[in-house]
Amino acid sequence: MPIKDMLLSFKGRIRRRDWWLWYIAATVIIFVVYWLGTTIFLGSSKAAFDTFAQRTNESLLIESIVTIPLTFVICALSAKRAHDRNMLAWPFVAIVIANTVTNFIPGFVEGLVALQDGHIWQILILVLHIAALIGSLYSLVVLGFMDGTPGPNRFGRSPKGIGGDTAQATAEVFE
DSSP states (O other), rough: OHHHHHHHHOOOOHHHHHHHHHHHHHHHHHHHHHHHHHHHHHHGGGGGGGGGGGHHHHHHHHHHHHHHHHHHHHHHHHHHHHHTTTTOSSSHHHHHHHHHHHHTTHHHHHHHHHHHHHHHHHHHHHHHHHHHHHHHHHHHHHHHHOOOOOOBBBBOOOTTTTTTOOHHHHHTTTT
């Protein structure tokens, strides 16, 4: 599969190995940009690990410019990996988007404090963070550790080349 299709298309299937490699690369890029943004605009590398509330508008803009396209790439990779498992892609795409959105919402730690104060909106933010974490763990297990469907499925041929093709799939190649 060409890199353009691998990173930008929601069609087809990919192996676990490819999903892991591209997912880790995108995650590292996002982390490095986040760290650089907070270091440059807050003047301290320690600030990168402090509360999200300290982020400046400039660092949020840089993070958004990088995170939005990489989130699209992660969504495309997750969709193809779900297809390899013969599953619908939209739940995994929704989990990626929810996880990205919650990363821009300040307050995971503040939400824990709010449990003592009783602020309902902070408790809701905490619940969103926990739901995104659970969804991310589910995606990690299903997409990252479980094997794909052997042979062709409704989303295409096996990326491993295992299982042979059905007569109809073979005929489509020669059309």
